[in-house]
Amino acid sequence: MSTALYRLQKDVIACRACPRLVRWRERVGREKVKRFSDEEYWAKPIPSFGDPDARLLLVGLAPAAHGGNRTGRMFTGDNSGNWLYRALYKAGFANQPTSVHRDDGLELTDCYVTATLRCAPPLNKPAPKEVLNCKPFLLKEIRLLKNVRVVVGLGKIGFEAAVNAFRETGRITYTAKPKFGHAARFELDGLTFIASFHPSQQNTFTGRLTEKMLDDVFVSARKILNR
Numbered sequence: 001m002s003t004a005l006y007r008l009q010k011d012v013i014a015c016r017a018c019p020r021l022v023r024w025r026e027r028v029g030r031e032k033v034k035r036f037s038d039e040e041y042w043a044k045p046i047p048s049f050g051d052p053d054a055r056l057l058l059v060g061l062a063p064a065a066h067g068g069n070r071t072g073r074m075f076t077g078d079n080s081g082n083w084l085y086r087a088l089y090k091a092g093f094a095n096q097p098t099s100v101h102r103d104d105g106l107e108l109t110d111c112y113v114t115a116t117l118r119c120a121p122p123l124n125k126p127a128p129k130e131v132l133n134c135k136p137f138l139l140k141e142i143r144l145l146k147n148v149r150v151v152v153g154l155g156k157i158g159f160e161a162a163v164n165a166f167r168e169t170g171r172i173t174y175t176a177k178p179k180f181g182h183a184a185r186f187e188l189d190g191l192t193f194i195a196s197f198h199p200s201q202q203n204t205f206t207g208r209l210t211e212k213m214l215d216d217v218f219v220s221a222r223k224i225l226n227r
Contacts, residue, residue: 002052005144008137009047012118017133021119021126028065028120042072045119048141049074050112055147055225056093058084059138059162060154061198062117062126069120073102074113083199083214084154091218110225112148114141116161124200131161138165150221151191155198156180163193182209183217192224 016022029043046063063069067078075081076099085106089097093111098104117126117134142148142165151166153159159180166172172188184195196209196217203209 002144005052005141008140008144012045012047012137015045015118015134015137018119018127018130021117021121021130024122025065025069025119028069032070033066036066036070039070041070043069044072046072046074046115047118048112048114050108051110052112052145053147054108054110054112054145055149056111056221057142057145057148057151057162058111058113058154059151059158059165060113060115061157062115062124063120064124065120071101073099074115075099076106077101079201079204080199083204083209083211087199087211087214087218090215091222093218093222112141112145114138116158126157131157135161135165139169142166142169142171149191150194150224152194152196152217152221153180154196155200156195158198159193159195166191166193182213183220185220192221194220 025043029041032041046068064078067081068074068076071077075084081099085094085099086097088094088111093108095107099106116131151162153162163178172191174188178186178193180195182195182197186193194217197203199209199214
């Protein structure tokens with residue numbers, strides 16, 4: 001990882017800009033849940049994860065209270081992560097299909113995973129001010145990730161955060177704002193944006209998002225990068 005990206009992640013981990021989120025993430029880390037009662041929770045903002053030379057960028061919503069907030073790594077330790085990394089593995093972006101904890105050997109190739117919000121929000125619902133407070137981290141990452149060609153936004157919030165951030169950094173322009181819809185694809189100034197339903201239990205348990213639907217998103221990304 002470049003020195004600038006490393007320093008940025010250190011700044012992420014040290015952030016205490018949102019009092020509500022600080023209280024919540026630390027409370028969850030103290031009180032835990034029964035199945036993880038013997039584990040030490042990370043309970044800090046979650047740094048991004050992946051290949052700094054990546055051509056594929058994923059932008060999610062926020063860490064889960066007992067997933068990333070527990071393990072300290074994006075999409076790690078919960079069912080959302082199981083779905084995501086399995087799909088990335090099938091498409092050749094990950095060296096293994098599972099993501100259990102920070103030291104499980106998972107590595108990403110040509111793929112970088114970040115999020116709109118770096119702290120777990122109560123009820124998975126961040127306040128607008130909290131999203132604004134976190135936005136500078138995403139903007140800095142986009143400026144540092146020079147090789148990105150494909151951007152996948154997970155969920156409506158993640159997709160819109162990605163599009164808005166790339167526009168704000170001057171990487172893209174548009175007259176009509178891209179509209180979220182699963183597998184919707186937009187070509188903007190040499191970049192391809194792909195929208196995907198978030199692999200949350202709310203979507204996967206109900207069948208709104210199937211394994212094939214998620215796989216197809218990353219198969220599409222791989223085909224674009226292989227052109």
